[in-house]
Amino acid sequence: MxxxxxxxxxxxxxxxxxxxAYWSNRTRDVLASGEPTVAWDEAVRQLETGPGNACG
Structure with missing residues (x-):
């Protein structure tokens, strides 16, 4: 079944x-914060290895 x-x-x-609406608000808040953006592949690398660690 x-x-x-x-x-x-x-x-x-x-x-x-x-x-x-949630994601639109999150995007607006992040862009307004002035924080630098991170490319997707860099974000994945940081999640897998931790910030500042070189991979390969």
């Missing part, structure tokens, strides 16, 4: 709208 969620009409769309 497949598993699934049965919810009110529009519930999934409401959730997506809330998620979009």
């Amino acid at each position: 497949p598993a699934g969620h049965v919810g009110a009409d529009g519930e999934a769309e409401h959730f997506e709208n809330d998620e979009d």
Whole structure:
């Protein structure tokens, strides 16, 4: 038997709208903070090895 969620009409769309608003606010706050951006591959490297550690 497949598993699934049965919810009110529009519930999934409401959730997506809330998620979009959350990430829009986070993006605005980060850009306003003046902190430097980090390329995705550098962020992954830092998560895997720790800040300041060279990889390869």
